[in-house]
Amino acid sequence: MSSLPTLHGPTWFLAFREASRYRRTRIGIAVTLLVIALALLGPLIAPYRPDAFVGRPFMPPGGGFLLGTDFRGRDVLSRLLYGGIPVVWMSFAAASIGMVLGVTVGLVAAYSKGWVDEFLMRVMDVFLSIPLIIFVLLFVSLIGTKEWLVVLLVGVAHMPQVARITRGVAADIVEREFVQFAEALSVPRWRILWREILPNITTPLLVEFGIRIVWSIAGIAALSVMGYGIQPPNADWGLMINENRGRIATRPLPVLAPGLCIAIFAFGINMIAEGIAGTISGTSRKSGGEA
Amino acid sequence: MIQATQTEARFAVDVRGLRVELPGGGDIVDDVSFSIRAGEVLGVVGESGSGKTTVGMALLGFARGGARITGGTVHIAGDTSTNMLALDSEKKRLLRGKTVAYVPQDPASALNPSLRIGLQLAEVIEAHEPSTQRAEIERRIEAVMAAVGLPTDKVFLERYPHQLSGGQQQRIGIGMAVILAPKLIVLDEPTTGLDVTTQNKILDVVKKLCREQGIGALHVTHDLSVIANIADQIMVMYSGRVVELGRVETILTDPQHPYTRALLGAVPELRYRTQLTTIPGAAARPANRPSGCFFHPRCPAAEPACKAEPIGFTEVVARHWVRCLNAGSGCGTRPERLPDPAMASGGKPVLDVRALSVSYSNYRVLDGVSFTADRGECLAIVGESGSGKSTLSRALIGLVRQQASTVLFDGTPLAPRARDRSRQQLQAIQYIFQSPHNSLNPRQTVEQLVGLVYDTFHRTDRNRRREAIANVLSQVGLTPETMNVFPDQLSGGERQRVAIARALAADPEILVCDEITSALDVSVRAAIVNLLKELKARRKLTMLFVTHNLALVRNLADRVLVLHKGEVAEIGPVGEVIDRPRHAYTRQLLANALEADLDHRVEAPQPALRA
């Protein structure tokens, strides 16, 4: 028996611990926490209300307005500090919805095999054939731009891809002999899914969760940029781009600043996902000597 | 030190002081010297991690996974001016495939899946003799296909690797190696995963080619019976060092190194039952090898001097070298012979299988299989791959839905599906899978793994549960601390012990073992077999032991059932079936097994070579 220290704890926690050995994971965690802190604490330190008209439109930086004013004369910095919360909570929520739905479908499909698998995956293919943005636009055009609707739609749009990934990684596990052993013991099916299979695919699913958050950020922000997300006069990074892009040539900051915030947030999450993905291919523990 | 005498016959290869290092420093193998004469086969034996494959690949100037060849010389075909290891990559390339060729371990992954086999043969010639005419290439492919016993027609050569059987794929692998008539071929466990019948045929091809074309061969294997069949010389490796080297007859009849002896004693014999030798402890990894002789911590005859400093070679008799201080002292004892078990029959059978048939769509895997198993006996179920033996065992534990039969346990019928069986029935029949890598959930600790079974049949408080789990672990020779580790922190043998402990946690009456030793090294296998024997006697277990290894059956089973194409070919007491087979298929199986049997090969009269 080797003298490796035994690690205990939930598998997702162990995956994070292993991933944190990579520099990219640590950078990702730091950047992500920074953006989340900016979004949550920003309103406390903002010099103005986000919807207060405090100056002339498109004033250059300086004179009390660190980043200048926007197209209606509101303080860009204040709107930036207020505008992070929507994209942060919405992207986490949408990715979570997508994961719960997709993992459930994927696990059931992989474990059931046969026609149940075939049917579920065909249904997923149908959903998959409509690009995320277009799927959301279709329904938003019919029902209206509501935050919960955007979150739900983006979540549902993630489902098929998550289901496919889950089924892909679970298909190997389902065939493993420990699953058949549990089968022969007549262990309840939900318990086999939950206790035998799921812990073995936690790491790829964590990676997928990260990817889904990144895509949610891009999708939800893009909807705001096009005017289908957060509605004026609320503050939101995507919306700020939409509102101020007309004068990008002369006043780039009101567009660039929220754009960079979104990009940095996505970058941070992506780095964490990359770090966790690195543990799969990188350093799987190898079996030792012989008895 | 081992000296190559130039007056002797032409050498296919001469290796001196080979050393291969790991990327982080430390050696995988060191101080490896040997030579192979043209037309002869050197068998390299050792357990996993002994460095035997590393030695084989080094003959082509190749090292895997970042390892580096850092010392030694390899001279091919008596060419003392060219050291393979010192050549630049282009010069090495020109020798590879032409002068030294390689036959891979697993042809299924070693052949390129998207290229036709004809092309994969032709490209060897094209790479080394680019001016060869198309017709000449075709002629040589045809010749080599005939030599390895494959069809020579164009249609066959147009096939892709996946359209060939495992045996055919390996014949292509050998064909690619010999097509340019090299001086030396390196075979890396070429018959692993093949049936005994196919294995013997492949080995015959290799032997014949080497003799006829004067090719020297280095044959890496963990399977001693393969060596007995094919080799002229044996080189035994342990922990990256050669521990014994000599003629095959000498080493098999009169092994000098304690490790060689233990290894030979761990191999079951076909024609009588033996007490299998086991080796305590485990081989050290390169990072933490002991001082002196690497084997001393596990050696029954170790003395203080063994720990002191590295041991050199002793030439006990001509051309028989041993790396041991006690070499030549001749304390070797043959494994103790045991009588076949007496048949204590009578009483109601605990398991009664009546006309078990299993079909998948249109294919009938099992056809009317009937047998009984008495309480406390070990019934071996023997057959080659495709005989249906795994399906049979899986049907018994309720994993095969498509069965039509009556299976009576203790007189009451069992439902085909485990989920329809009563708790008591589930408890009574426990199953141990072939691969301990696959059958233990890597995300659960040993306590959780055994606990799953325990909790299914028992409801006790935490302390009683821990006690019970520690208890079954100790019964299979594991410490209570094992509870807290994950399977991938354990060795293969330890994992299989956990799998056995898990089955015992149910308090079963019948233990179904599906090829549970086939993935294990020889000495580990012996330990597991001894453990099973002990458990069977102590707990009055009924055991169904599924295997393809007849020698193992002789060693362990009371009765044997021979399965052939889904039907029972023969069933009877183990001694009777093996010594006096009635069914033609049993006779064929035995003939194949006998060809590979150590004793059979060795007991042919040999002059005593001891000094």
Added chain:
Amino acid sequence: MLWRHVIRRSALGVFTLFLISLIIFFATNVLPGDAARAILGRSATPEAVAMLKSQLGMDRPLSVQYLAWMGGILHLDMGMSFISRGPVWDIVAPRLMNTLLLLAATSLVALPVSFVIGTVMAIKPGRLFDNAMNGFLIGTAGIPEFVIAIILVLLLSTQVFHLLPSTALVPPGQSVLENPQVLVLPVLTLTFAVMPYLGRLIRASLMDALASEYVVTARLKGLSPRVVLLRHAMRNSLVPSIQAAALTLAYILGGAVVVEFIFQYPGLGSALQSAVAQRDVFVIQAIVLIFAFGYIAFNMVADILTILMTPRLRS
């Protein structure tokens, strides 16, 4: 044998498309904001809605409406736009051409560039180029297209250099082909958006192939490094690369919506965006269906190519 695969795969694609048409149709007809309400707005009286519904044939049973709609689409008759009062196809067709043009231009840039970068990285892993490129690709992988677009606009057409038009507005009566410069920024944006994924996937699949047993065998057969790379490794790594390329094309289709919006490129995406703004239901239906068709077509081609290139699947 191969043809059976192709036919089976095509049938599956058609079936998926049929299901999508059902979703699109019923979503636009059953959900609270149905077409008539969408046109007339929330304040419309029930009478007005009912009248418009009967004018549009929307008082017929849904199944009849669906069949009529589907029948029309098969003849490229996708109904009339409420806004422009013209046939939907006349609005959509030129936009479709422009989007296909953008897609083709992007593929011509992004696929070869990613292929070369991924291959060079895989051949010399761990070297300077591989490490630097890998860091760049990982770092830029998550950045949304519109941010890339903003940065490119600032760099190339406003703040730093003034090389290119910041929007892709085409003078009326002219086509995109007559103003190829408008393509540059959208193509660059999409290329930067897909390169991290595609380039790294090509690198990974080639590295997998190079580490495989059959490549070891090929090297030990003494084949030249060129033959080992081209014949043995790349032949097998091409399959996942092609699949990734097809997925990328399908992805560009979706990403084009945002990029077209940002650059005001006259493609399907921006047409969809304005149709949504104006609740032009038939135009929305048509465009969503076209996107789905594109996605399915790319995947089908990838699957068929995969089968063609993988002997084990072919027989």
